Amino acid sequence: MFSLLNKRIESTQNALVKHWKKLVTTRKERDQTKEFVVEGFHLVEEALKQPDSVIQLLVREDIEIPAHWTTPIIELTAAVAKEISETEQTQGVFAYCRQPQYEEADQHQWKKVLLIDAVQDPGNIGTMIRTADAAGLDAVILGKGCADPFNPKTVRSAQGSHFHIPVVREELTVWIDRLKTHQVPIIGTGLQQAVSLNELEAQPSFALLVGNEGSGVNGELLAQADHVVKIPLYGQAESLNVAVATGILLYTLRQP
Amino acid sequence: MFSLLNKRIESTQNALVKHWKKLVTTRKERDQTKEFVVEGFHLVEEALKQPDSVIQLLVREDIEIPAHWTTPIIELTAAVAKEISETEQTQGVFAYCRQPQYEEADQHQWKKVLLIDAVQDPGNIGTMIRTADAAGLDAVILGKGCADPFNPKTVRSAQGSHFHIPVVREELTVWIDRLKTHQVPIIGTGLQQAVSLNELEAQPSFALLVGNEGSGVNGELLAQADHVVKIPLYGQAESLNVAVATGILLYTLRQP
Numbered sequence: 464m465f466s467l468l469n470k471r472i473e474s475t476q477n478a479l480v481k482h483w484k485k486l487v488t489t490r491k492e493r494d495q496t497k498e499f500v501v502e503g504f505h506l507v508e509e510a511l512k513q514p515d516s517v518i519q520l521l522v523r524e525d526i527e528i529p530a531h532w533t534t535p536i537i538e539l540t541a542a543v544a545k546e547i548s549e550t551e552q553t554q555g556v557f558a559y560c561r562q563p564q565y566e567e568a569d570q571h572q573w574k575k576v577l578l579i580d581a582v583q584d585p586g587n588i589g590t591m592i593r594t595a596d597a598a599g600l601d602a603v604i605l606g607k608g609c610a611d612p613f614n615p616k617t618v619r620s621a622q623g624s625h626f627h628i629p630v631v632r633e634e635l636t637v638w639i640d641r642l643k644t645h646q647v648p649i650i651g652t653g654l655q656q657a658v659s660l661n662e663l664e665a666q667p668s669f670a671l672l673v674g675n676e677g678s679g680v681n682g683e684l685l686a687q688a689d690h691v692v693k694i695p696l697y698g699q700a701e702s703l704n705v706a707v708a709t710g711i712l713l714y715t716l717r718q719p
Numbered sequence: 720m721f722s723l724l725n726k727r728i729e730s731t732q733n734a735l736v737k738h739w740k741k742l743v744t745t746r747k748e749r750d751q752t753k754e755f756v757v758e759g760f761h762l763v764e765e766a767l768k769q770p771d772s773v774i775q776l777l778v779r780e781d782i783e784i785p786a787h788w789t790t791p792i793i794e795l796t797a798a799v800a801k802e803i804s805e806t807e808q809t810q811g812v813f814a815y816c817r818q819p820q821y822e823e824a825d826q827h828q829w830k831k832v833l834l835i836d837a838v839q840d841p842g843n844i845g846t847m848i849r850t851a852d853a854a855g856l857d858a859v860i861l862g863k864g865c866a867d868p869f870n871p872k873t874v875r876s877a878q879g880s881h882f883h884i885p886v887v888r889e890e891l892t893v894w895i896d897r898l899k900t901h902q903v904p905i906i907g908t909g910l911q912q913a914v915s916l917n918e919l920e921a922q923p924s925f926a927l928l929v930g931n932e933g934s935g936v937n938g939e940l941l942a943q944a945d946h947v948v949k950i951p952l953y954g955q956a957e958s959l960n961v962a963v964a965t966g967i968l969l970y971t972l973r974q975p
Contacts, residue, residue, distance in 0.1 A: 586842070590960045599953025620960075627955035661975040697855025697973065699883035703966065704846045704876075710963035711970045717953065719917040 471524075471538040475546045479537075483521070483547045483559060490611045497562045499613035500547065503554045507532075509623030510558040516626060521547070523555030549615045562613055565602075565629050573601035574647050574668035577713070578635050580684055581608030581675040582705055588612055589620025590706035591673075596624035598713040603628060606635035606684075608675070635672070639687045642670045650716065651680055651688030652708065660694045660711065665718040673709050727780075727794040731802045735793075739777070739803045739815060746867045753818045755869035756803065759810045763788075765879030766814040772882060777803070779811030790814075805871045818869055821858075821885050829857035830903055830924035833969070834891050836940055837864030837931040838961055844868055845876025846962035847929075852880035854969040859884060862891035862940075864931065891928070895943050898926045906972065907936055907944030908964065916950045916967065921974040929965050 472480060485492035486500045493499050498518070501510055510517050511534065520536045522528055523544040528536070539547075544555050577595045582588055588610045595603045605612055612621075612630045639649055650663075651672045672688055674680030685691065694708055703711075728736060741748035742756045749755050754774070757766055766773050767790065776792045778784055779800040784792070795803075800811050833851045838844055844866045851859045861868055868877075868886045895905055906919075907928045928944055930936030941947065950964055959967075 590963060593956050594959060594963050596954040597950075597952045597956040597959050622956070622958075624954075624956050659975075660970065694853075694970070695975070696853045698852040698880075700849050700853040700878070700880050702878075703850060703853050704962065706960065707846060707850050707963055707966035710959065711966050714916065714950070714967045719915075719951070 470535075471540075472543050473540045475543055477543070480543055480546060483557070486559075487547055487549050487615055490614065493562070493611060493613045497564070499560050499562060499618065500615075501558045501560060501618055502549060502556070502615070504556055506618065506623055507556050507558045509626045510560055513563070513626045516558075516560045516563055518559045518561060521557040521559060523553075526555040528556065563625075563629065565631060570602070570629075570631070571641070571645070573629070574645065575600045575717070576638070576642070576647075576670045577603045577709065578606065578638060578649075578670050578672040579603065579609055579674075580606045580635055580672065580680050581678075582673070583608065583610055583676060585610040585614040585616035586620045587676065587704070587706045588614075589617040589622075591709050592617070592621040592628065592630055593624045594706060594710045594713060596621075596628040598710075598717045600628060600713065603630045604635065604638050605630065605632045606638075635684055636687070638670070639672075639684070648690065649688045650712070651685045651691045652693065652712065653679055653685050653691045654693055655691070657691040657693035660692060660715060663692050663712070663715050666716050667718060669716050671709070671712055671716060673705055673712075676705055726791075727796075728799050729796045731799055733799070736799055736802055739813070742815075743803055743805050743871055746870065749818070749867060749869045753820070755816050755818060755874065756871075757814045757816060757874055758805060758812070758871070760812055762874065762879055763812050763814045765882045766816055769819070769882040772814075772816045772819055774815045774817060777813040777815060779809075782811040784812065819881075819885065821887060826858070826885075826887070827897070827901070829885070830901065831856045831973070832894070832898070832903075832926045833859045833965065834862065834894060834905075834926050834928040835859065835865055835930075836862045836891055836928065836936050837934075838929070839864065839866055839932060841866040841870040841872035842876045843932065843960070843962045844870075845873040845878075847965050848873070848877040848884065848886055849880045850962060850966045850969060852877075852884040854966075854973045856884060856969070859886045860891065860894050861886065861888045862894075891940055892943070894926070895928075895940070904946065905944045906968070907941045907947045908949065908968065909935055909941050909947045910949055911947070913947040913949035916948060916971060919948055919968070919971050922972050923974060925972050927965070927968055927972060929961055929968075932961055
């Protein structure tokens with residue numbers, strides 16, 4: 464069953480274990496090394512669909528793994544698996560991954576994108592990445608003030624979409640300029656001088672710009688949008704969750 | 720500043736403090752007493768819009784409160800406030816509330832409702848209540864297997880919508896029968912024999928039936944739906960978050 468194993472780690476003091484634990488717990492380690500760790504069978508399977516992303520699989524010694532996991536595997540003792548796990552009831556399988564990088568030439572081809580300004584909740588960011596994937600977008604761009612897309616909570620909420628759709632961190636002004644040169648309309652979200660969702664039509668290409676949970680999109684960014692749209696509130700709620708609002712808008716903008 | 724105070728509690732061993740703590744931490748206490756506690760200025764303000772819901776306000780002794788908080792107030796020491804708080808950085812204000820109850824005669828008037836089957840995550844339930852409120856629905860009905868709508872996480876995610884829209888727990892089969900006698904179409908969500916979101920039209924009345932994060936709507940319930948709808952997945956995501964899917968469907972079904 465472990466014929467593919469080429470290594471076994473027994474000590475929580477092992478340097479690699481310390482690195483993985485830091486990848487799980489600190490943004491600094493993820494940012495510096497451009498690596499991350501995913502946990503559980505579903506996410507490992509999704510990671511393996513992008514083999515270039517996976518550095519190694521990490522498997523607790525008592526876990527039976529599928530025959531198609533042919534990537535180099537490191538066997539872990541229960542203590543080591545527990546050390547790097549983020550969940551209380553771990554499945555004992557992990558993928559140690561590189562954060563995907565994208566060529567600038569490819570980025571110029573992206574014509575349906577989600578621009579996220581300062582969304583702080585990791586779960587919201589993950590759900591938005593998953594939703595953008597479902598809606599068939601080309602990429603998700605995270606501007607200043609966003610939660611780390613490789614935070615374990617974000618990765619869990621995105622359910623594997625990190626391995627399906629490019630997720631890039633960059634200044635949104637750079638992206639707005641670039642998209643405008645390619646005639647991609649920038650659709651901002653806000654309450655002032657906004658057209659209603661009910662007036663919004665599907666578009667062959669678009670950049671949807673959504674913002675912070677409390678304060679919405681930064682005013683200077685919003686001023687660069689070609690259109691501003693708002694979702695009508697028929698009841699007494701003051702606003703929608705930003706991931707829900709993103710889903711409603713993406714499925715309205717997306718052409719069937 | 721505390722002229723309205725009629726009581727002060729200094730001991731974490733006080734019987735009321737023990738009761739509030741149990742309301743915050745255990746479903747059993749909430750279910751048995753039909754009470755709950757909300758925390759923070761925003762939720763207290765929303766609670767006060769439904770004065771019948773509020774039994775007492777609880778305010779830490781150093782907190783300055785708005786003049787319009789004229790409901791009976793109990794002053795708490797910092798230790799007591801910390802004891803009943805669910806958050807690390809508490810604002811020190813709470814409302815001790817009754818769970819709203821609704822007359823059956825009123826329930827027969829509800830013609831735009833969200834039926835939720837076995838959604839387990841408290842945050843999802845809260846976000847769905849908030850979304851149903853925003854979409855102007857008449858009520859949210861939670862069937863078997865759902866997270867407690869009065870769980871503090873659910874209440875936080877709903878951002879006060881518990882005080883805007885009725886939230887009722889009851890067998891969904893009872894509701895489906897009742898809605899059918901009132902000619903309200905039941906729109907289920909599922910993958911088999913389903914029409915696409917793109918074919919879905921706004922309806923003057925409807926009951927949207929959504930289900931568990933992993934397994935969707937229970938098959939026996941879904942068989943009672945008049946129509947089954949699915950949201951197309953254009954990318955590689957296998958599904959949408961249930962609260963996002965609910966938002967997309969409610970804003971499609973809801974007539975402008």
